[in-house]
Amino acid sequence: MAEADVTNRKPQDEVQALFEPQGVREEQTPRTDAEGHGERRPAAAPASPESAPPQAEAALAPIEEPVVSPHPYATKLREQRLAKEASGHARRDTLLYLDGVNKSFDGFKAINKLSLVVARGEMRAIIGPNGAGKTTMMDIITGKTRPDSGEVFFNGDVDLTHHDEAAIASMGIGRKFQKPTVFESHTVEDNIRLSLAGPRSVLEALFHRKDQAERDRIDAILETTRLTEKRKLLAASLSHGQKQWLEIGMLLAQDPELLLVDEPVAGMTDAETEETARLLREIARTRSVVVVEHDMSFVRELGVKVTCLHEGSVLAEGPLDQVSADPKVIEVYLGR
Amino acid sequence: MKSAVTWMQRTAAAAAMVVMGVTGASAQEPSGEPIKVGILHSLSGTMAISETTLKDAMLMLIEEQNKKGGVLGRPLEPVVVDPASDWPLFAEKARELISQEEVAVVFGCWTSVSRKSVLPVFKELNSILFYPVQYEGEESERNVFYTGAAPNQQAIPAVDYLIDEGVERWVLEGTDYVYPRTTNKILEQYLKDKGVADEDIIINYTPFGFSDWQTEVSRIKEFGSTGKKTAVVSTINGDANVPFYKELGNQGIEATDIPVVAFSVGEEELAGIDTAPLVGHLAAWNYFMSVDTPENEDFIAKWHEFIGNEDRVTNDPMEAHYIGFNMWVKAVEEAGTTDPDEVIAALPGTEVPNLTGGTSVMLPNHHITKPVLIGEINDEGQFDVVSETEDLVPGDAWSDFLPESAKLKADWVELKCGNYDTEAEKCLGDTAMAEEAAN
Amino acid sequence: MTPSIRWLLAALTFLFSAISVAPVHAQESDPAATIQKFGGKQSYDETEAVISELAATGDARVARALRALREGDLYWRESDEAVFIAERNGDNYDLLDPLTGEPAGSEPRGDMSKVRVKNSIRNAVTTALGSLTLRAENPAQRMRAAETLFSEADPEMIEPLDAAIEAESNADVLIRMQEARAAAVLASDRPAPEKAEAAQVLANRGDRESLTMLNRFANSTEDQAARTAAIAAIAAIENNIAFWNQAQNIWYGLSLGSVLLLAAIGLAITFGVMGVINMAHGEMVMLGAYTTFVVQEFIRTSAPGLFEWSLLIALPLAFLVSGTVGLVMERGLIRFLYGRPLETLLATFGVSLILQQAVRTIFGPSNREVGNPDWMSGAFDIGLMSVTWNRLWIIIFALAVFAALLIVLNKTPLGLQMRAVTQNRSMASAMGIRTPWVDAMTFALGSGIAGIAGVALSQVDNVSPNLGQGYIIDSFMVVVFGGVGNLWGTLVGAMSLGILNKFLEPYAGAVLGKIVVLVLIILFIQKRPRGLFAQKGRFVDA
Amino acid sequence: MLLARFLGPRVWILIAALLLAAVLVPMANLYLSPSHPLHVPSYMVPLLGKYVCYALLALALDLVWGYVGILSLGHGAFFALGGYAMGMYLMRQIGARGVYGNPELPDFMVFLNWKELPWYWYGFDQFWFAAIMVMLVPGLLGFVFGYFAFRSRVTGVYLSIITQAMTYALLLAFFRNDMGFGGNNGLTDFKDILGFPIQADSTRAGLFAASCIALAIAVLIVGWITRSKLGKLMVAVRDAESRTRFIGWRPEYVKLFAFTVSAVMAGIAGALYVPQVGIINPGEFAPVNSIEIVVWAAVGGRGTLLGPVIGALLVNYGKTYFTAVAPEFWLFFLGGLFVFVTLLLPRGIIGTIDYGWETWRSRRRASREEKGESDDGEGQPLASPAE
Known part of the structure; x- marks a missing residue:
């Protein structure tokens, strides 16, 4: 049973040991065009379908391809896919791959030939002024908006433009909105329960029984998000920052491979911001994270590679210091 | 459901007694009350x-x-x-x-x-x-x-009048419900018995409260343009009449060209219309205020x-x-x-x-027996009687122009039956069943 | 045609041949004395006989009496059975001499009886007048006479028509007379070549009546060539009719569409722009219609001369009445419910019930009479299509309202503020726009426009407390189908639904047609959940 | 039983009251003499039965509106379809007792010259078939309509409007005599049901009892659904539909489930309603009727089990009362009620009480937690992370 797999998985500490420190990933140079990918394909063969999910695969692909998610459904899909395409494309090694994506609303180009690659296990911060296309990019990745043209691939081969939100979420992409959206008339605990990875059928939900494994999972997540003592409260009664955390907790409950986090610290106090940064870093040990944020100090705190968007395309990419020194970026931020 | 049913059986007798008690009491009230x-x-x-x-x-x-x-x-x-x-x-x-x-x-x-x-x-x-x-x-x-x-006290005399006036083509225009349906069935049969050809009758139904009559009225106009005298028999209900007559007036259909005889338009309905363009259109009733x-x-x-x-x-x-x-x-x-x-x-x-x-x-x-009056609308919102049956017409519950009902007869004095089958010589439906049960 | 009219026409034929020979000798009886025969209780047959007798005099002066008879203005005095033309004057009748039209005193109403008429009498009068006026001074009268004779198609009339054609100077009238003659020829037993020629004349006329006559001719004639020609002509006419039928469907569709547009356009503001599900919208329309009624009542009692202007007077008043009610609704109710669209639905439905019952209490449950001014009555022909004035005006009016609204929204400060508020409320508020005021004004504007629509709809529909209910569902369909928040969508939506409906109606019938349209709308919404002209943008869902 | 904890005492009181009414009202009608102060007059039994059917209908609507947030303005259609299915059975039961003595055809078909029974009338002479159809037809319509509408993500106002279009189209369709459902006159003059004379007091009492039991079962089922994880999901869909999508649920299926179940419930309500009022006619499809259902639920309190039941009973009793004593003020009253409820009681009667209670409890708990106290056994005294 899928649920059992999920709950049997040990918390972060164990898995964490399998990964490289973040610095290694930062060495990857920014790739904004499709051509460059071919050579970067790792020599190591993909995991065979029979191999046991996380550990085995991780062992086969030691550095370049850290396997992040043990999410059973996503992993299974991926295995099948990998088996089918013995020699796939370059993008197969990436977790998220956007190439030449366009989207316009009534003539306004929200996304303009956007290309972006996020590797497995990477944490990426995306900055950019208002209207740079950050939210639209998230909409496209999560299936809310369909691009006019361009490629959007997840896990190498899954064409996200052909799936809807629910399917994409089930594949292991979680999203946190700019404005915290939690189920306000439910308790904190129920919010997490509804988000827990597991079957998504209506009848299962109708006949669902709570079990110990589920409770443990919820406890763990509440613990991580520091909401344990609020578990019986209605989500509506939480403070703004607590709602943000709850939403992150819901994301964790989904057990995604990739988290898209939109302005997680907007409206937070400094202490809360710091706490959130810590939380995200902790999460990023086991998953890929894309953070959209305005708050530069927060981005600095995250200490990850930064992509700056402007008018729907990538303006600059690299470590924050490098990006913030880029004259184009300065021009955009300080105005013309 | 099951338990309710058995329970109903047990209480049936008691129920009957209660009902009888109620009706019996009302009859024996003191006088002066x-x-x-x-x-x-x-x-x-x-x-x-x-x-x-x-x-x-x-x-x-x-x-x-x-x-x-x-x-x-x-x-x-x-x-x-x-x-x-x-x-x-x-x-x-x-x-x-x-x-x-x-x-x-x-x-x-x-x-x-x-x-x-x-x-x-x-x-x-x-x-x-x-x-x-x-x-x-x-x-x-x-x-x-x-x-x-009943239909024979209104519809049929009205059609007879129009036949006398030389009408050869018929539009039976009605609202889609039981009264127009039945009346038109009766009239259709009656007209065919009178030798009117199939292509000289059209029947059309519109919904309740219909208000856009352009297509229907122009169809009537077209149907009436063949040189044969045409009339409209209208069983249009209540509210739909006002826009219907307004459209007739506007499309210039005058009563002298294509008269409309209505069975549901009386003085009360005319009160909402400017009758000047409608002068000459007809209605059949058993009473007019102008009598x-x-x-x-x-x-x-x-x-x-x-x-x-x-x-x-x-x-x-x-x-x-x-x-x-x-x-x-x-x-x-x-x-x-x-x-x-x-x-x-x-x-x-x-x-x-x-x-x-x-x-x-x-x-x-x-x-009951009633006279049948045909009236023409005048410009004061009243009807001028243009024809009246000589004798009172007895109301016929079962039309002679519907095959299934022609053989039925109602007589509560002699036969004690509302639907007596004259062919089988027995009372149909409920009463028959009750009798059979008694036998 | 009744036998008596045939007899009458025979008499007329004789009369006209007499005229053509020796017009001076025509008068053999005294028309004044004949007119007096209308007096006393007469059967319809007797009245009809008097008409033919009058027609037989051939004296054009009797036309006055005959017209009065047709209009129901001919009366006889109960005391001496003397016949007069009577005009109502309070409780009296002013009497006129039926022959000369000279005043002849007055009588109390109770002492006079009307000469009874019915449709066949009116027809007899029309026919008599038609023959009498074939050579009248006035071309319009001659035209009408020719039209009457055309539909009579009586072979006996060929000769009088020949005579009239010879004397005719007006080209239009001449054509009509020739057509009337052709119709008569086809009905006669004249030789085949002449009939073939007549068939050609009718083929040129090309309307439905001609089609019937040609059909009859084609079926009866022995002449092969003539028949072929007739059949070709029939085909041509049928094509022509089919073409005009389509044109007519489109016209009817536009006309229905304009009614829908009028009904929906106010809703396009309150629902489309503001997002308020205003179930009382239909009642705003109803209030407009009742305002028209009140205005007309007032005019009837105090200033009858203004009746032609009554609708124009009613327009601003209806706007004010409905707009004020809308304003009160917005201030007292809706402003507390912004952002809860489904609850505005319930609350405004409550308001609609209250308004309906209020109108029922004040004006009574029955229909109220709203008259058509002359400029909105009647019809004219374009080809084979008859265009009624009131429909034409309503289409023009609907488009005018639409244009005015566009201008208000796009060119005025209020419009600018409205658009600003709907696009970004908080920003607009920050810019110093008084958003509550703009909300109130927008709602009042939408309601006021519904009131204006009510003025127009009072011309085609019942004015009763239920008026609004008949339109509310259709209005929502139009706005939703067209795309919420887009005025052009409402226009296109209304017109396409109207035309679709009218094209379905001849095939499916009115009931089924409407069901089909509803089902199509439901399916359409599945396909395009935001309507025809959906607002696009990132913030639609937000 | 697990449900006992789930539903709470109030719902059990309601269910008990319904079951009690199912027994007591018929007894008071049948066994007490008319002069007895507790006697329930015969005319009152079907009247109460009607209210109970309306309550069931309101509960059905509440399942979709209160819990999933779908404001259906077309629930009258499901109700009427269930009613028609039952009406067709009752018509076939008349058999040869119609005025024309035709054993096959209902009277309205005979005098409109129909020669044979339309195919869709087959099978309705069997109660079991009719009973299945009572649920199947509304359920199927709800399923098909819902499938397309929810799949296309038609939501909010748009959905309300097209449900209204649906019931309006059905209204027009059933008015057509060619449909074979008796046109405007509908189906009437029923004789008996399952062999029991429909006019008899005992039958009416039985139908009343059946309605009460049906309502009680419906309350249990709705209670079970809404207290399950699916119920939580429904509320989640209601409050933040796109969020549920982004955590992998398919709200369209959740909605479809609720909509179909609700349609079936409405159909059953209609089927119980028809034999008690003795007529089913297209008027039941009128959009206004469907809006009235919404009002019952709104007055009582949507999103609660008790609310729609209370609301339906109250408003309909008010209707009976006001149309008798002050017919011309009835619409003022009803209209005023709409305005009053939406403006001042947006949660309805029960909802307002609940909300007040919840808020109070929640506040109390919050304040206790701040003081570091525990309000029940489960919670442990904890310091908040900020401290």
Whole structure:
């Protein structure tokens, strides 16, 4: 049973040991065009379908391809896919791959030939002024908006433009909105329960029984998000920052491979911001994270590679210091 | 459900006793106590437009009767309820009137569906309903007295008149419900029997409250452009008439070219239309306000006095209530009691003067004899009578022009049956079943 | 046609041949004395006989009496059975001499009786007048006479028509007379070549009546060539008719569409722009219609001369009445419910019930009479299509309202503020726009426009408390189908639904047609959940 | 039983009251003499039965509106379809007792010259078939309609409007005599049901009892659904539909489930309603009727089990009362009620009480937690992370 797999998985500490420190990933140079990918394909063969999910695969692909998610459904899909395409494309090694994506609303180009690659296990911060296309990019990745043209691939081969939100979420992409959206008339605990990875059928939900494994999972997540003592409260009664955390907790409950986090610290106090940064870093040990944020100090705190968007395309990419020194970026931020 | 059913069996006998107790009690009330008369007309909702007037007419008639000393020396007391144009509510209110208010008789209903809705209640609780509106026929019930026109008292004489006027092509235009459907079936058969060819008849139905008549009217115009004299027989209901006539007027269809004869348009309906473009279009009724008789003059005067407005018109269903009410009074006086069974027995054969100078009589089939008047609309919103049947026409419950109903006959005096099959020589339906069970 | 009219026409034929020979000798009886025969209680047949007798005099002066008879203005005095033309004057009739039209005193109404008429009498009068006026001075009268004779198609009339054609100077009238003659020829037993020629004349006329006559001719003629020609002509006419039928469907569709547009356009503001599900919208329309009624009543009693202007006077008043009610609704109710669209639905439905019952209490449950001014009555023909003035005006009016609204929204400060508020409320508020005021004004504007629509709809529909209910569902369908928040969508939506409906109606019937349209709308919404002209943008869902 | 904890005492009181009414009202009608102060007059039994059917209908609507946030303005259609299915059975039961003595055809078909029974009338002479159809037809319509509408993500106002279009189209269709459902007159003049004379007091009492039991079962089922994880999901869909999508649920299926179940419930309500009022006619499809259902639920309190039941009973009792004593004020009253409820009682009667209670409890708990107290056994005294 899928649920059992999920709950049997040990918390972060164990898995964490399998990964490289973040610095290694930062060495990857920014790739904004499709051509460059071919050579970067790792020599190591993909995991065979029979191999046991996380550990085995991780062992086969030691550095370049850290396997992040043990999410059973996503992993299974991926295995099948990998088996089918013995020699796939370059993008197969990436977790998220956007190439030449366009989207316009009534003539306004929200996304303009956007290309972006996020590797497995990477944490990426995306900055950019208002209207740079950050939210639209998230909409496209999560299936809310369909691009006019361009490629959007997840896990190498899954064409996200052909799936809807629910399917994409089930594949292991979680999203946190700019404005915290939690189920306000439910308790904190129920919010997490509804988000827990597991079957998504209506009848299962109708006949669902709570079990110990589920409770443990919820406890763990509440613990991580520091909401344990609020578990019986209605989500509506939480403070703004607590709602943000709850939403992150819901994301964790989904057990995604990739988290898209939109302005997680907007409206937070400094202490809360710091706490959130810590939380995200902790999460990023086991998953890929894309953070959209305005708050530069927060981005600095995250200490990850930064992509700056402007008018729907990538303006600059690299470590924050490098990006913030880029004259184009300065021009955009300080105005013309 | 199962447990409820077995439980119902056990209690059936007790129920019957309760019902008998209720009806028995009402008959033995002391004299001097008022006799209650139920009035079951919608005062709100879509039908209020027509039925409110009938409620007022009944109140006037009861007031008049009380001035004359009431009935059996006892005063009459009207009981008004509002079924709100809601058909199930009609049944509910009828039940309330009969079993709660213990009325001796009910005057009410306008639409066929409201009558159909209350029918079982009147049968079950054995009371009397006077139904004042022209209807499609095909019904004769022991507890109901039909004072409105049956199709042979309205539709067929109207068509006869038009045939005399040289009409050869026919448009049967109606609202899609039972009255127009049945009437048009009857008329279609009647016309074919008269030798009218199939291609000279078109039948068209529109929904309730239809308001965009352009296509229909232009079709009528086209149908009438073949050189043969064409007429429209309209069974269009209530609200849809105003836009229909407006469109006729605007498309320049004059009564001299294509006359429209309507069965549902009376003085009350014309009050909402500028009749100047409609002069010459026809209506067939058993009464017009413009009829020049002393009885009618008296009735109109009393009506204006009662309602306090000289502009209010009278119409055919009001006359039907006038006749029905007087018949009931006479039958009660004759029977010496308001007991429904005795009044029902006394009613057939009762004769009362109508407002058009004749004497209407209640027939054994619970319909009445009426004159048929054809009127042309004039520019004052009234009708000029252009034709009148020489004798009163007896209402025929079962049309002779529908194959299944031609063989049926209603006679509550001799045969004690509302639907007697003259071919099989037996009473059909309920009564037959009851008899079989008894045998 | 009744036998008596045939007899009459025979008499007329004789008469006209007499005229053509020796017009001076025509008068053999005294028309004044004949007119007096209308007096006293007469059967319809007797009246008809008098008409033919009058027609037989051939004296054009009797036309006055005949016209009065047709209009129901001919009366006789009960005391001496003398016949007069009577004009109502309070409780009296002003009497005129039926022959000369000279005043002849007055009588109380009770002392006069009307000469009874019915449709067949009116027809007899029309026919008599038609023959009498074939050579009248006035071309319009001659035209009408020719039209009457065309539909009569009586062979006996060929010769009088020949005579009239010879004397005719007006080209239009001449064509009509030739057509009338051709119709008569086809009905006669004249030789085949002449009939073939007549068939050609009718083929040129090309309307439905001609089609019937040609059909009859084609079926009866022996002449092969003539028949072929007739059949070709029939085909041509049928094509022509089919073409005009389509044109007519489109026209009817546009006309229905304009009614829908009028009904929906106010809703396009309150629902489309503001997002308020205003179930009382239909009642705003109804209030407009009742305002028209009140205005007309006032004009009838105090200033009858202004009747032609009554609708124009009613327009601003209806706007004010409905707009004020809308304003009160917005301030007293809706402003508390912004952002809860489904609850505005319930609350406004409550308001609609209250307004309906209020109108029912004040004006009574029955229909109220709202008259058509002359400029909105009648029809004219374009080809084979008859265009009624009131429909034409309503289309023009609907488009005018639409244009005015566009201008208000796009060119006025209020419009600018409205758009600003709907696009970004908080920003607009920050810019110093008084958003509550703009909300109130927008709602009042939408309601006021519904009131204006009521003025127009009073011309085609019942004015009763139920008026609004008949339109509310259709209005919502139009706005939703067209795309919420887009005025052009409402226009296109209304017109396409109207035309679709009218194209379905001849095939499916009115009931089924409407059902089909509803089902199509439901399916369409599945396909395009935001309507025809959906608002696009990132913030639509937000 | 697990449900006992789930539903709470109030719902059990309601269920008990319904079951009690199912027994007591018929007894008071049948066994007590008319002069007895507790006697329930015969005309009152079907009247109460009607209210109970309306309550069931309101509960059905509440399942979709209160819990999933779908404001259906077309629930009258499901109700009427269930009613028609039952009406067709009752018509076939008349058999040869119709006025024309035709054993096959209902009267309205005979006098409109129909020669044979339309195919869709087959099978309705069997109660079991009719009973299945009572649920199947509304359920199927709800399923198909819902499938397309929810799949296309038609939501909010748009959905309300097209449900209204649906019931309006059905209204027009059933008015057509060619449909073979009796046109405007509908189906009436029923004789008996399952062999029991429909007019008899005992039958009416039985139908009343059946309605009460049906309502009680419906309350249990709705209670079970809404207290399950699916119920939580429904509320989640109601409050933040796109959020549920982004955590992998398919709200369209959740809605479809609720909509179909609700349609079936409405159909059953209609089927119980028809034999008690003795007529089914297209008027039941009128959009206004469907809006009235919404009002019952709104008055009582949507999103609660008790609310729609209370609301339906109250408003309909008010209707009976006001149309009798002050017919011309009835619409003022009803209209005023709409305005009053939406403006001042947006949660309805029960909802307002609940909300007040919840808020109070929640506040109390919050304040206790701040003080570091525990309000029940489960919670442990904890310091908040900020401290």
